Amino acid sequence: MKESSTPNNRRKFLQQLLTGSMATLAMPMLGASGEPRQSLVAGDASDERYWEMVKKQFAVPPKLMMMNAANLCPSPYSINELVTETLQHLGQDVSFQYRHQFADKRGMAIEKMSQFVGVGKEEIGIVRNTTEGNSIIVNGLDLKAGDEIILWDQNHASNNIAWEQRARRYGFTIKKITVPASPQSVEELLTPFTKAITPKTRLISFSHVSNTSGIALPAKEICRYARTKNVLTLVDGAQSLGMIDLNLKDMGCDFYTASTHKWLLGPYENGVVYISREQLDKIWPTVISAGWKDTGKTVDEKLCVLGQRNETTPFALPETIDFQLSVGKKVIEERVRKLTAYLKDQIRTKIPQATFVSPLPAELSAGIVIFNLPGKTPAETYQKLYDVYGIACAATGGIRLSPHIYNTLEDIDRLVTALGSLAA
Numbered sequence: 001m002k003e004s005s006t007p008n009n010r011r012k013f014l015q016q017l018l019t020g021s022m023a024t025l026a027m028p029m030l031g032a033s034g035e036p037r038q039s040l041v042a043g044d045a046s047d048e049r050y051w052e053m054v055k056k057q058f059a060v061p062p063k064l065m066m067m068n069a070a071n072l073c074p075s076p077y078s079i080n081e082l083v084t085e086t087l088q089h090l091g092q093d094v095s096f097q098y099r100h101q102f103a104d105k106r107g108m109a110i111e112k113m114s115q116f117v118g119v120g121k122e123e124i125g126i127v128r129n130t131t132e133g134n135s136i137i138v139n140g141l142d143l144k145a146g147d148e149i150i151l152w153d154q155n156h157a158s159n160n161i162a163w164e165q166r167a168r169r170y171g172f173t174i175k176k177i178t179v180p181a182s183p184q185s186v187e188e189l190l191t192p193f194t195k196a197i198t199p200k201t202r203l204i205s206f207s208h209v210s211n212t213s214g215i216a217l218p219a220k221e222i223c224r225y226a227r228t229k230n231v232l233t234l235v236d237g238a239q240s241l242g243m244i245d246l247n248l249k250d251m252g253c254d255f256y257t258a259s260t261h262k263w264l265l266g267p268y269e270n271g272v273v274y275i276s277r278e279q280l281d282k283i284w285p286t287v288i289s290a291g292w293k294d295t296g297k298t299v300d301e302k303l304c305v306l307g308q309r310n311e312t313t314p315f316a317l318p319e320t321i322d323f324q325l326s327v328g329k330k331v332i333e334e335r336v337r338k339l340t341a342y343l344k345d346q347i348r349t350k351i352p353q354a355t356f357v358s359p360l361p362a363e364l365s366a367g368i369v370i371f372n373l374p375g376k377t378p379a380e381t382y383q384k385l386y387d388v389y390g391i392a393c394a395a396t397g398g399i400r401l402s403p404h405i406y407n408t409l410e411d412i413d414r415l416v417t418a419l420g421s422l423a424a
């Protein structure tokens, strides 16, 4: 084994990368704008200069602007480099001995993630994405003809279509809930769910935040009401983990799923599934591979033994969570809310002909702003934003913009100016 590949040396090198302390290297590392890289340091979140420094933790070059956190986020340099370095070292040494560290790191990732979302470590499993987490619940729960489940019609395909396929096979009933298109109160979002519950209802499955409208459902109110009726809840958190300051015990859901490559800013193709300890024995494993034991007592042991994975992605999860915590969960949520509120406000005042799909009241949405421009298809605007202005967004439910902490208020100004030109 090469000296630099020994676990101790490697750990030291990675620590240097993570702390940004590259003093031992001769050349300073340059950031996306060509200036020497700056480490993340604590600062005043009400000062825009703090967010300029946060932005410099990411490799997005100045000519590009990422406004698509709802789909995929760039990771900070430290995480990208950790994944890349780990992959390079793995290419040099794929022995069981070298890979032993991956199991330790997975344990650490589970522990950190459980603290991050306020649950027990035995209640967290590592999967590849939200889709896989959803399928673990969809295919693992015993349901039969006569049972009923409630779905939100705005759920992602990995939730609704997966349940529909399962219902076709096993004969249970699906009730789909619609909420008002322009809700004005939390009550209007809650009531359709509570009213749909009957004595046959076994589960409600919903996206915490819709990727097609930006509506944020009152997850805690839905989950807590469902529990009083003995109804289970699956919250699809693809659009909330890493953006909303979450505590799953407080929310009161039974199951929660999310990807780490979206708002968490973490490694690509990685996700988490939460199953409350009270419900674990109700979920059958869908995938079983070598290492699975009937005696598995945790979510990860029982449901997440998925065969050989690219272990370099979960490897970076503890550092991803550390990065989030060093900015602060609450600070991140407040920042994203500030960016989206400013974005809505600027669109309303500078492009008055724009029509919003996302609710304007802050408490009814989170992180995602969707709107339409009269006479333009969302696909056309989405493509021009990228081709002409280097701005990445989505054409999902309208023109979908989802800023994150690597964006600044100045970015929003640039974006709205670009949109104004395209709308003219």
Ligand SMILES: Cc1ncc(COP(=O)(O)O)c(C=O)c1O
Pocket (backbone or CB within 6 Å): 070, 071, 129, 130, 131, 132, 155, 156, 158, 207, 209, 210, 211, 236, 238, 239, 259
């Ligand atoms: C609400 C919701 N659920 C699930 C997913 C699927 O995420 P992934 O492709 O990471 O599994 C998405 C993706 O955008 C989503 O928005």
